[in-house]
Amino acid sequence: MVNALPFLIGALLLILGLYLLFRRFSLSFEAKYKAGLDQLSRLLKEQTEEAVSEGRRLALILNSMTEGVVALDNSLHITLVNSRFCSLFGVDYSAENSFRGASFLEFTGSAELEAAARQVLSEGQPAQTIIRRYVSGTEQHYQVFAAPLKTGASGESQGAVVVLGDISRLMKLELIRKDFAANVSHELRTPIQIVKGFTENILDSSLDDKEQTRRFMEIIRKNINTMENLTTDLLTLVSLEDESAARPAMEETLLAPLIAEAVGMAEIAARKKDISIECSCPPDLSAKLYGPLFIQALINLLDNGIKYSDPLSQVRISAARKENELIIEVSDNGIGIPAEAMGRLFERFYRVDRSRSRSEGGTGLGLAIVRHIAMLHRGTAEVESHAGEGSVFRLKLPC
Numbered sequence: 001m002v003n004a005l006p007f008l009i010g011a012l013l014l015i016l017g018l019y020l021l022f023r024r025f026s027l028s029f030e031a032k033y034k035a036g037l038d039q040l041s042r043l044l045k046e047q048t049e050e051a052v053s054e055g056r057r058l059a060l061i062l063n064s065m066t067e068g069v070v071a072l073d074n075s076l077h078i079t080l081v082n083s084r085f086c087s088l089f090g091v092d093y094s095a096e097n098s099f100r101g102a103s104f105l106e107f108t109g110s111a112e113l114e115a116a117a118r119q120v121l122s123e124g125q126p127a128q129t130i131i132r133r134y135v136s137g138t139e140q141h142y143q144v145f146a147a148p149l150k151t152g153a154s155g156e157s158q159g160a161v162v163v164l165g166d167i168s169r170l171m172k173l174e175l176i177r178k179d180f181a182a183n184v185s186h187e188l189r190t191p192i193q194i195v196k197g198f199t200e201n202i203l204d205s206s207l208d209d210k211e212q213t214r215r216f217m218e219i220i221r222k223n224i225n226t227m228e229n230l231t232t233d234l235l236t237l238v239s240l241e242d243e244s245a246a247r248p249a250m251e252e253t254l255l256a257p258l259i260a261e262a263v264g265m266a267e268i269a270a271r272k273k274d275i276s277i278e279c280s281c282p283p284d285l286s287a288k289l290y291g292p293l294f295i296q297a298l299i300n301l302l303d304n305g306i307k308y309s310d311p312l313s314q315v316r317i318s319a320a321r322k323e324n325e326l327i328i329e330v331s332d333n334g335i336g337i338p339a340e341a342m343g344r345l346f347e348r349f350y351r352v353d354r355s356r357s358r359s360e361g362g363t364g365l366g367l368a369i370v371r372h373i374a375m376l377h378r379g380t381a382e383v384e385s386h387a388g389e390g391s392v393f394r395l396k397l398p399c
């Protein structure tokens, strides 16, 4: 025991010495590196904040896009999606996080889209296509761009990104344009063929038969008139649809003289069928109008009233103000319009009876022009009719 005492004291002194040494060392280490550690943690904090705000900025950009964007991993599971993509598929974006890892096919329900993404992954090349979907019973078209996501120099695939743009409106306009071109060609083809045929008849026949030549020439003239009417109506329609077209401003105008002018123009056709035109308009009734266009709309309605009525009948035109609206009515007791045709009457080239319209020199564009003119006045064009009883066409213009 006595022998162990110096040893114990020595051991205690050693521990104390080591402790003091360590403490000194750690204090100097702390002092030396504290500044560095503080700087490092500040840097880390800044970078984390930057990354968070960068992420937010990216999400903001992605969610402001009008296109739907989705990123997929190599097994076609969603890794990122923007709000537009969700709305295109009727999904609430607020639950965005729960879509991570969802199957692309299950999310979209579109085998076509999945096939496009799969192709991009297998070929490693961008691809584009157009897909169709039915949303609430209406057909929608989407332009799809898909591209592989590659990283590093080796270009290792990290999945694919798919961008979806709604082009339904464009497709609809394209369809209207195609229909329009097809309709115009069709409308012109018939009179051109007739003119060609009768010209050949005249050239092949003996010109001595003056009576026959005259009959053929009458037919040619009628068909040239049809083509002239068609081109005039087409030009009118095109200029009405041209929003940038310069036209004189609307002017406060008395209606009675405008109606009288339209009636004067329609009377030539009315007289040929012994149809009388009856007018009713307060002499002091005035409104802000595009005068020449307003007259054109009235002429078209009066012409129709005459064309689709029996001889010796009557066509009426009236104008009145009702509260804040100017109401102009053109009515007849003619053939009327069957109920199933009412909804399509103001469409370009729509006719209830094509051959009757043609034989009357109609182009199928008169009512489309009327509707455009009403719209330019911020008004509407309506019709009430019963087959066999007659029709009432009504313009309602704000005043």
Ligand code: ADP
Binding pocket: 300, 304, 305, 307, 308, 332, 334, 335, 336, 337, 345, 350, 351, 352, 353, 357, 358, 361, 362, 363, 364, 365, 366, 367, 368, 391
């Ligand atoms: P169209 O040159 O053939 O008369 P519109 O665009 O003016 O072309 O009219 C479209 C169709 O609407 C006509 O072909 C006709 O079938 C029908 N329609 C228009 N106005 C009348 C009317 N007053 N009575 C009966 N049918 C009419």
